[in-house]
Amino acid sequence: MDIRLVNLTRIFADKNSEVRAVDNLDITIPSGKLIGLLGPSGCGKSTTLYMIAGLLEPSSGQIFFGDEDVTTLSPEKRGIGLVFQNYALYPHMTVKQNIMFPLQNMKLPKAEILQRTVKYAKLVGIEELLNRKPKQLSGGQQQRVAIARALVKEPRVLLLDEPLSNLDARLRLQTREEIKRIQRETGITTVFVTHDQEEAMSISDEIVVMKLGVEQQRGNPQEVYDQPVNQFVAKFLGTPPINIFSGKIQNGDLYVGEEKIGTSTLEDQEVTIGIRPEGFEIDPDAQMTVVVKQVEYIGRDKSIVATNPASEKENFRIIIDANVEVKEGETVKVAVKPNKCFVFDKLTEKRVQ
Amino acid sequence: MVEGKKSINFLKGMLCLLPAIVLLGIFTFYPIVNTFLMSFKEGYNYLITNEKNFESWGFGNYVKLFSEGNNFPKYLINTMVIVFVSVPVSITLSLLIAVALNSIKPLQRFLQTIFFLPYVTNTIAIGMVFSVMFESHQGLMNTLITSLGGSSINWLGGNTQAVLIGEGIFTHPFFNAQWFTSMIVLLAYIVWNSLPFKVLILLSSLQSIDKQYYQAAQIDGTTKARTFMRITVPLLSPQIFYLLITSFIGAFKEYTSVVAIFGDNAQSVGQKNNMATVVWYIYQKTKEQSLSGYPQTSLAAAGAVILFIIIMIFTAINSYVSKKKVHY
Numbered sequence: 001m002d003i004r005l006v007n008l009t010r011i012f013a014d015k016n017s018e019v020r021a022v023d024n025l026d027i028t029i030p031s032g033k034l035i036g037l038l039g040p041s042g043c044g045k046s047t048t049l050y051m052i053a054g055l056l057e058p059s060s061g062q063i064f065f066g067d068e069d070v071t072t073l074s075p076e077k078r079g080i081g082l083v084f085q086n087y088a089l090y091p092h093m094t095v096k097q098n099i100m101f102p103l104q105n106m107k108l109p110k111a112e113i114l115q116r117t118v119k120y121a122k123l124v125g126i127e128e129l130l131n132r133k134p135k136q137l138s139g140g141q142q143q144r145v146a147i148a149r150a151l152v153k154e155p156r157v158l159l160l161d162e163p164l165s166n167l168d169a170r171l172r173l174q175t176r177e178e179i180k181r182i183q184r185e186t187g188i189t190t191v192f193v194t195h196d197q198e199e200a201m202s203i204s205d206e207i208v209v210m211k212l213g214v215e216q217q218r219g220n221p222q223e224v225y226d227q228p229v230n231q232f233v234a235k236f237l238g239t240p241p242i243n244i245f246s247g248k249i250q251n252g253d254l255y256v257g258e259e260k261i262g263t264s265t266l267e268d269q270e271v272t273i274g275i276r277p278e279g280f281e282i283d284p285d286a287q288m289t290v291v292v293k294q295v296e297y298i299g300r301d302k303s304i305v306a307t308n309p310a311s312e313k314e315n316f317r318i319i320i321d322a323n324v325e326v327k328e329g330e331t332v333k334v335a336v337k338p339n340k341c342f343v344f345d346k347l348t349e350k351r352v353q
Numbered sequence: 354m355v356e357g358k359k360s361i362n363f364l365k366g367m368l369c370l371l372p373a374i375v376l377l378g379i380f381t382f383y384p385i386v387n388t389f390l391m392s393f394k395e396g397y398n399y400l401i402t403n404e405k406n407f408e409s410w411g412f413g414n415y416v417k418l419f420s421e422g423n424n425f426p427k428y429l430i431n432t433m434v435i436v437f438v439s440v441p442v443s444i445t446l447s448l449l450i451a452v453a454l455n456s457i458k459p460l461q462r463f464l465q466t467i468f469f470l471p472y473v474t475n476t477i478a479i480g481m482v483f484s485v486m487f488e489s490h491q492g493l494m495n496t497l498i499t500s501l502g503g504s505s506i507n508w509l510g511g512n513t514q515a516v517l518i519g520e521g522i523f524t525h526p527f528f529n530a531q532w533f534t535s536m537i538v539l540l541a542y543i544v545w546n547s548l549p550f551k552v553l554i555l556l557s558s559l560q561s562i563d564k565q566y567y568q569a570a571q572i573d574g575t576t577k578a579r580t581f582m583r584i585t586v587p588l589l590s591p592q593i594f595y596l597l598i599t600s601f602i603g604a605f606k607e608y609t610s611v612v613a614i615f616g617d618n619a620q621s622v623g624q625k626n627n628m629a630t631v632v633w634y635i636y637q638k639t640k641e642q643s644l645s646g647y648p649q650t651s652l653a654a655a656g657a658v659i660l661f662i663i664i665m666i667f668t669a670i671n672s673y674v675s676k677k678k679v680h681y
């Protein structure tokens with residue numbers, strides 16, 4: 001079953017101000033897919049999720065589950081499972097009671113309740129922990145209990161609100177793979193909210209990038225990374241983030257500052273240029289000069305902190321192969337890979353090339 | 354070196370505690386010990402100071418408390434009735450009021466204040482209001498009942514015309530119909546008087562419960578009643594338990610409210626001490642002299658020891674139960 005959000009808008013208004021937390025969101029989430037809702041803090045991700053869940057009422061717009069309009073349906077009738085940002089496991093119940101709780105509400109027979117509880121506990125790998133209280137679990141285990149509690153109802157839709165934000169880096173990596181596996185095994189349409197772009201890209205079938213309640217771009221993660229539609233999306237995806245330079249187009253040539261880095265078919269104008277850290281190559285014949293301030297070895301690659309007068313920030317980063325020779329303090333010439341270099345309109349910040 | 358430092362810290366700590374220990378010693382520990390001793394002194398007369406001022410050690414005072422003609426057992430029953438009715442009723446009511454207050458947004462602050470007013474009002478004053486409310490001729494309760502077509506009830510006695518609701522059921526000479534209606538008034542007063550503090554405690558802990566538990570319950574299709582029983586009550590259980598212990602102890606020591614409604618003699622009109630409690634008895638015995646002119650302080654002491662032991666037992670049971678039922 002797919003989910004369709006049609007012109008979904010939510011306005012929070014009080015006496016003297018109004019916030020458009022979600023603004024005309026128009027998304028279709030294909031059946032059985034995992035969608036990553038991505039954006040900086042406060043861009044309306046949780047609000048969107050809560051509207052899908054039915055905990056918040058939209059100010060305008062509609063929500064469809066398949067062909068059914070659920071916009072005004074109360075949460076318990078929507079058949080959703082929601083994993084909260086901090087899990088919201090009932091602290092006074094054991095893991096087993098927590099997982100059983102939704103089933104008891106559905107008034108299922110006892111035997112089926114037990115059988116399903118065990119099934120989903122196994123699926124998320126917590127069958128040994130059934131008699132513990134949430135307080136006696138690690139963050140990752142709690143998170144899996146929360147997922148089991150959401151799944152045990154066999155919901156039509158699974159919603160996850162930044163479920164990994166409380167975990168340490170390693171556990172986060174491990175758990176996100178697990179979420180992906182569980183989602184594949186169950187085939188439930190899933191919406192996954194996060195502000196961590198790496199997380200979203202690694203686990204989602206499709207990502208939606210939001211800014212201030214407005215959808216910026218939607219698509220397959222690699223596609224969005226390779227073809228960002230504007231400066232915001234380009235900046236938001238990728239670690240280390242993309243480097244921004246001021247530049248210009250003159251007579252079919254593309255310049256960073258006054259240094260030519262490529263060509264363009266556009267007419268002459270001032271532009272903003274974004275170049276991904278991995279988009280540079282050391283090339284004595286190139287024109288762009290950078291001063292190497294610092295070299296860091298990060299295993300496979302070398303990360304260089306460099307300066308150039310046209311850079312938006314004082315420093316920017318270049319990532320190159322570890323066996324390329326560079327020394328700190330050196331001035332080198334670099335060439336720019338065309339597919340890692342984006343040209344944005346100076347005013348609208350839309351990508352023009 | 355470290356040892357020395359430790360003992361200096363210990364000394365410092367003791368020094369800080371010293372004033373408290375001295376005061377507790379004078380006003381708490383010494384009286385407790387003395388009460389225990391006194392309760393076992395038969396024929397004790399504190400007015401005799403030079404010679405031996407009691408006849409012998411023994412359980413005589415306890416025997417006297419429970420012997421024929423002594424009303425202490427009846428007062429003990431009165432106290433038990435107060436404990437076992439007022440505590441559960443007031444806790445249940447305050448829980449419901451707190452949940453109701455918590456669920457309404459407009460006027461919440463205002464209502465919160467209203468509910469807290471009785472707490473800062475004088476107990477005796479409220480008691481007088483209650484006795485007027487339940488007055489047999491023009492009292493508010495009877496006016497209400499008669500205006501609804503009922504016949505007025507002789508709550509606190511005095512007017513023989515009025516109907517008693519317990520008539521025919523309560524036929525014991527002490528626990529009679531008059532006792533029953535008076536007890537209703539007393540219990541209503543005690544419950545009323547203890548609500549504000551409980552509502553305040555429960556409301557503030559309700560407000561600190563994470564809203565997400567309720568959202569999660571809502572998504573899982575939990576009914577209102579089930580949410581209350583399975584989520585709200587367990588999450589409030591530490592506070593409920595705290596209120597249970599303190600109000601149990603408070604109810605065992607009930608005295609002020611009796612005097613506030615029924616006066617010094619703890620009686621409704623035409624009855625003798627029929628609303629008296631254990632503490633009332635203890636207080637009475639510290640002032641009263643026996644027929645032969647002896648002070649009765651050792652009877653008071655024995656009563657106090659019995660109350661002390663009962664409270665200890667109940668508190669122990671409470672903590673035992675709480676280990677299983679309270680979720681911290």
Ligand SMILES: Nc1ncnc2c1ncn2[C@@H]1O[C@H](COP(=O)(O)OP(=O)(O)OP(=O)(O)O)[C@@H](O)[C@H]1O
Pocket residue numbers: 012013019020021039040041042043044045046047048195
């Ligand atoms: N109840 C509310 N009343 C008023 N404004 C609200 C309310 N809830 C959210 N907002 C506002 O709506 C906007 C979107 O909030 P939302 O919680 O959806 O952000 P988010 O994308 O989930 O952020 P985060 O990553 O920090 O969780 C924010 O500007 C926030 O201040």
Ligand SMILES: [Mg+2]
Pocket residue numbers: 045046047161162
């Ligand atoms: Mg959020």
